[in-house]
Amino acid sequence: MPKNNGVRGEARMVPDASFTSYYGRPVVKAAPWSNDIPAYLFLGGLAGGSSLLAAGADVMHNDELRRAARLTALGAIGGSYLALVHDLGRPSRFFNMLRVAKPTSPMSMGTWIITAYGPAAVLAAASEFTGMIPPGRLSRLVSFANRPAGIAAAMIAPVLSSYTAVLLSDTSTPAWNHGFKEMPFVFVGSSATAAGGMAMIASSVHNAAPARRLAIGGALTELLAIEKMKASMGVVSETLDLGTAGKLIRLSQFLTIFGALGSIVFGRKSRAVSLVSGLALVLGSACTKFGVFEAGQSSARDPKYTVAPQKKSLQDGATHARPKTRWDVLRNPYHRQRSSR
């Protein structure tokens, strides 16, 4: 088995005049996460955006769109649970996280967010199957609860879509940490794009108007936020341009612009263009999540992105003295003494 901390095969250790490192070896460690995690980011976003769309359609009596969006949310949240459990290895490990609620751990908070969101989304979607549920108490419960459940899911949905940015940013992975101000906007934009695109695929042009608006707004937000994020990341922004991450981000931008233009120009008229644009938007959103994820991983593997910004902050005379914040208070009680199961 090769050493897992080794520098990857490609030569990454081009010496840079402005920084030194220990034989080009990484300073921080990349998260040991596979593609399950970006898939989870994408599917969670798709579910969240779809729940919002479904609740709006429900209130507006747009039955076709409501149905399409609720079923998308159901499928997507199911997929994200699967991705999470696959990443952890066993379902019990998911439940293991419910033993604590730690505000300093975005993963712990996220576990509670999807635990609250999941049942609401499932209940809302269940009413779309009432034809299949035999009449009786269960079917009455489902038809009574579907709207409140749908609204509840839509209330949690925006947080479901944006917390994942905090999940990535609260690490020492340079590209994730330095982008913390804008990444939530990139992520909600990407969620809106995905949900809008999926609903354009799944419903008729006539009923998909809200989906098109959501997708176009999302695409704009996502495209602008990613540029702004790069501008605030200093040298680390390179990681969003180079290698696999760069390819994914460029592909995402192409697909998103293509899909958004398609929906603006032909969305109302052509079912075929709607299908293609919708697909482009969904794929564009996935590429964004995978691209941001990859940028983080490659930024962690190259010591330059850890050392250079820190040297700069030292030169700028950054001081760490800071006022006592709420986080100091919150942090500590959760680091309890040895806890037993």
Place this chain on the structure above:
Amino acid sequence: MSKTIVHLGLDPAKISGWDVAQPRMGFFTDTSLCIGCKACEVACKEWNEIPEDGLDWLGISYDNTGSLGASSWRHVAFIEQAVPGGRTDTPSSASALDGSDLRWLMSSDVCKHCTEAGCLDVCPTGSLFRTEFGTVVVQDDICNGCGYCVAACPFGVIERRTGSHGTKNVGLAQKCTLCYDRLVSGMTPACAQACPTESIQFGNLSELRSRARRRVEKLQLDGNRAARLYGDDPNDGIGGAGAMFLLLDQPEVYGLPPNPVVATRELGQMWKQAGIAALTFLIGAAAASIER
């Protein structure tokens, strides 16, 4: 310097809810005394029953461990460099073929047992905890192997163990425990015990801190102006380390981050940004839904 920070810096155990007052324990690794023998690496592996993780030649220097990791809780860095200024006062110097002076820097790296520990902050199960000695330890029976701590550590210390099925604690986050099991019985951690030159010193952290300051002053007076302490300042980005170092060159030369800051320091702002984004999303989606 605010009172709170000093307080945080000295007694993380108390803040974490330990009533039994124990002095904070830690390491002071004086790299000017290190001879690169790696006795600490071996002693650590033996005592903690750490599995073998590959006997590789890295081809970079006399260091074939490479870095700290799930199965390397002490790592001796080995650097061969041209002597700054062309002459040297360290014992470990030699002449290169071209006549220029070379020196060897050796340093035994370890988990910093941070006052504000990123790994501990982000752990979603409560597996990582603060001991009564102020150190940071993984509880193997609670860890679910999510790997979040790996990305959260500013020093690349903690790691998820890989290996074949049946390897001890495979798939779980692993790192130095500062020999928690030895500490509770009043013993010295294995690495410090094994160190033949007392480069690794173990003890009461505040005592170690003053010893370290005296030592660096002496080295500087002796003309070693590059000598510096690392991790000794409670006002740094991690609230001060529980394992500090005396270095003879810049931290990054040894593979250490020059100015580490725990990400949780900005977590409040991160949540705020996420909240604003979520609200924008909610309003935007509502606006998109309105039909004439």
